[in-house]
Amino acid sequence: MKILLTGGAGYIASHTCVELAQAGHEPVIVDNYVNSCPEAIRRVEQIIGRPVPHYEADVSDRAAMDRIFEENAFDCVIHFAGLKAVGESVAQPLRYYRNNLDTTLTLCETMQAHGVKRLVFSSSATVYGNLPTVPYREDMTSAGCTNPYGWTKFMIEKILEGQSTADHEWSVVLLRYFNPIGAHESGLIGEDPAGIPNNLMPYVAKVAVGELEKLSIFGNDYPTPDGTGVRDYIHVVDLARGHVLACDYAASHEGCEIINLGTGHGYSVLDLVQTFIRVNHVDVPYVIAPRRPGDIAENWADPTKARALLGWQAEKTLEDMCRDTFRFQQKNPKGYRG
Numbered sequence: 001m002k003i004l005l006t007g008g009a010g011y012i013a014s015h016t017c018v019e020l021a022q023a024g025h026e027p028v029i030v031d032n033y034v035n036s037c038p039e040a041i042r043r044v045e046q047i048i049g050r051p052v053p054h055y056e057a058d059v060s061d062r063a064a065m066d067r068i069f070e071e072n073a074f075d076c077v078i079h080f081a082g083l084k085a086v087g088e089s090v091a092q093p094l095r096y097y098r099n100n101l102d103t104t105l106t107l108c109e110t111m112q113a114h115g116v117k118r119l120v121f122s123s124s125a126t127v128y129g130n131l132p133t134v135p136y137r138e139d140m141t142s143a144g145c146t147n148p149y150g151w152t153k154f155m156i157e158k159i160l161e162g163q164s165t166a167d168h169e170w171s172v173v174l175l176r177y178f179n180p181i182g183a184h185e186s187g188l189i190g191e192d193p194a195g196i197p198n199n200l201m202p203y204v205a206k207v208a209v210g211e212l213e214k215l216s217i218f219g220n221d222y223p224t225p226d227g228t229g230v231r232d233y234i235h236v237v238d239l240a241r242g243h244v245l246a247c248d249y250a251a252s253h254e255g256c257e258i259i260n261l262g263t264g265h266g267y268s269v270l271d272l273v274q275t276f277i278r279v280n281h282v283d284v285p286y287v288i289a290p291r292r293p294g295d296i297a298e299n300w301a302d303p304t305k306a307r308a309l310l311g312w313q314a315e316k317t318l319e320d321m322c323r324d325t326f327r328f329q330q331k332n333p334k335g336y337r338g
């Protein structure tokens with residue numbers, strides 16, 4: 001299949017691009033590089049051994065999107081493009097709503113106009129909010145999001161559900177990611193956050209190589225086994241494989257399905273840090289700091305539906321995630337810009 005990846009130079013998208021190409025598909029990228037780098041595409045091309053067609057454009061630019069759809073007969077679209085920093089979304093809600101909703105609406109209008117009706121969307125476990133029971137299942141009612149970023153994911157899910165109800169030819173798969181970490185085992189592509197990382201694993205990696213002094217663990221008084229927050233960390237390559245299967249699913253079904261992509265296992269902050277130290281033989285100095293506002297104690301996925309519908313399950317371990325992250329960090333101390 002010929003598959004358009006919006007935001008295709010980003011962290012999850014670049015890994016998905018590799019898996020799609022290696023499964024025999026033809027990925028095409030559109031990205032405005034607002035939070036990514038064309039070097040990621042060059043690295044993808046290095047891994048797969050052939051060029052990947054790519055366009056520099058904003059997904060909310062209808063004329064540019066029309067040109068891209070005129071030049072390519074797409075079978076499916078994976079919509080990754082979007083702003084994704086939780087804290088930034090609290091400070092700049094209008095920018096987040098404008099960007100994430102405009103890009104989605106323009107994309108869907110362009111798809112409709114060109115008769116492309118299969119869409120896989122990058123949603124997030126954040127749409128569940130802080131539910132009282134774990135694991136999280138797709139049919140659970142959201143407890144409400146805690147920040148504008150989360151609400152954009154929530155609203156986009158509703159937009160796409162509405163479109164698939166209105167036009168039965170649409171096939172939509174809403175993938176709710178848990179906590180993607182890790183990197184391709186080549187060490188060529190990985191997560192390259194701009195500035196000081198907000199998320200745990202990129203922060204740990206930068207402390208491990210001495211770029212940051214120490215990790216702050218946000219709270220050790222949660223009602224969890226060791227008091228630190230528990231999350232469902234999933235290797236980005238497992239996640240990427242889930243997208244390949246979601247495209248196959250969209251090609252053979254109509255309607256709208258919500259599917260969790262997680263391992264089904266929760267690990268604490270301390271589990272992750274100690275595993276990272278053990279498998280990489282490095283020190284990661286840390287201090288216990290106050291809780292981060294908006295954080296929840298624990299969540300992890302019920303991945304049963306992904307297995308039933310996609311035949312997918314996560315295969316890589318927390319050790320793999322820690323090893324692969326460190327390899328990318330060591331090979332690319334300044335990220336893609338180095």
Ligand code: UFG
Nearest residue numbers: 124125126198199200201203216217218229230231269295
């Ligand atoms: N944490 C620390 N120190 C840090 C960073 C994080 O202790 O410097 C802790 C957090 O308190 C939390 C855990 O590590 O317990 C994971 O935090 P992340 O920031 O890595 O991830 P979150 O679970 O907060 O958020 C992630 C994505 C969001 C997404 C959400 C979905 O970043 O985009 O999962 O559940 F919405």
